[in-house]
Amino acid sequence: MNRLILRVSLLPVILLLLNACGGNSSVVKRDNKTTVYRANAQKQPIQSVQPRQTYQPATYSGIFPKPAALEPAVDFWRKTYAVWQRSEVAFHDDRYMDVVYEVMRFPGYVAEGLTSEQKQIMNERREFWKSRLAALESKLRYNAALNADDRQLIAKLESNGHSLNSILPGASDRVRSQRGTRERFKRGLEISGRYNLQFRQIFRDAGLPEELAYLPHVESSFQPAARSSAGAVGMWQFTKAAAQTFMPGNDRVDQRLDPIASANGAARYLSYAYAKLGDWPAALTSYNHGVGGMKRAQNQMGRDFVQIVEQYDGPAFGFASRNYYAQFLAAREIAANPEPFFREGILYESPLSPGQYLAAE
Numbered sequence: 001m002n003r004l005i006l007r008v009s010l011l012p013v014i015l016l017l018l019n020a021c022g023g024n025s026s027v028v029k030r031d032n033k034t035t036v037y038r039a040n041a042q043k044q045p046i047q048s049v050q051p052r053q054t055y056q057p058a059t060y061s062g063i064f065p066k067p068a069a070l071e072p073a074v075d076f077w078r079k080t081y082a083v084w085q086r087s088e089v090a091f092h093d094d095r096y097m098d099v100v101y102e103v104m105r106f107p108g109y110v111a112e113g114l115t116s117e118q119k120q121i122m123n124e125r126r127e128f129w130k131s132r133l134a135a136l137e138s139k140l141r142y143n144a145a146l147n148a149d150d151r152q153l154i155a156k157l158e159s160n161g162h163s164l165n166s167i168l169p170g171a172s173d174r175v176r177s178q179r180g181t182r183e184r185f186k187r188g189l190e191i192s193g194r195y196n197l198q199f200r201q202i203f204r205d206a207g208l209p210e211e212l213a214y215l216p217h218v219e220s221s222f223q224p225a226a227r228s229s230a231g232a233v234g235m236w237q238f239t240k241a242a243a244q245t246f247m248p249g250n251d252r253v254d255q256r257l258d259p260i261a262s263a264n265g266a267a268r269y270l271s272y273a274y275a276k277l278g279d280w281p282a283a284l285t286s287y288n289h290g291v292g293g294m295k296r297a298q299n300q301m302g303r304d305f306v307q308i309v310e311q312y313d314g315p316a317f318g319f320a321s322r323n324y325y326a327q328f329l330a331a332r333e334i335a336a337n338p339e340p341f342f343r344e345g346i347l348y349e350s351p352l353s354p355g356q357y358l359a360a361e
Contacts, residue, residue, distance in 0.1 A: 189217075
């Protein structure tokens with residue numbers, strides 16, 4: 001383990017405030033108030049369901065732990081990457097990731113990007129679920145009559161052992177839509193055949209776990225020219241500021257578009273992040289939230305990563321940051337053993353020869 005903690009010399013103090021390579025999402029505040037609902041029929045409280053022990057204890061593969069509490073999120077991203085197609089949209093609770101209200105399929109042809117009409121359909125359906133949940137919360141608060149649809153929704157909310165009194169308050173504000181990415185993830189697997197050997201060698205040479213080579217599945221689906229709304233560029237999604245620190249070189253050429261150069265930059269960044277944060281869940285999450293942001297989370301919440309995910313409400317620590325490590329675990333699991341998820345087979349592209357440069361592609 002000692003060889004994992006590499007020193008990166010002469011790094012400026014400003015790195016503690018550095019936003020990470022990927023983009024951030026806005027924070028979602030949680031309502032900690034407890035509401036007790038009563039059903040109108042018998043004028044009795046709805047019986048709280050005690051959470052069941054439905055998940056196994058934390059598991060380890062190499063040095064990336066998978067705490068039991070993260071399994072619902074890992075399973076959600078497993079489905080997003082390898083089960084739900086781009087023509088499908090899951091409407092779900094953005095905190096309780098095992099609560100999926102519906103998986104809707106768009107009619108007709110669906111391309112990589114949605115048309116304005118398809119976006120409208122998706123937005124209207126999301127509003128439908130927000131309205132249903134708000135109406136249910138109001139009915140239970142004021143002891144109004146429940147219909148069959150209401151009771152079916154209650155059963156869905158409680159199906160995984162959640163207490164209705166804990167999950168329903170604010171549920172209408174937590175409805176989120178997620179398109180499936182099965183086709184995109186499969187294409188990423190095919191492209192990864194070009195780079196896998198070299199990426200793994202880069203991380204081994206840096207004294208890091210070679211499974212970090214799976215990270216572009218989360219960042220870009222291995223698209224060399226990917227660009228994000230936050231200004232991150234390339235397969236490894238470096239911002240300009242991060243690239244200047246971890247990919248020093250010729251300013252006239254944007255090395256972020258070079259998969260090999262940016263993989264070396266990612267190795268430098270992750271070495272630095274691990275040395276500062278001390279574990280891989282936090283170091284990987286910093287790729288989205290920044291080293292300084294994750295250090296603040298640890299200072300406030302301690303080193304328990306699950307506690308950070310579930311309770312930390314720091315600036316910009318939103319849905320993307322909370323889910324980043326779970327996404328990596330899901331992507332890593334699928335990429336390491338794709339056959340159960342893609343039984344039709346994967347046509348991996350041929351590996352690059354050493355030194356081959358494909359940024360122009």
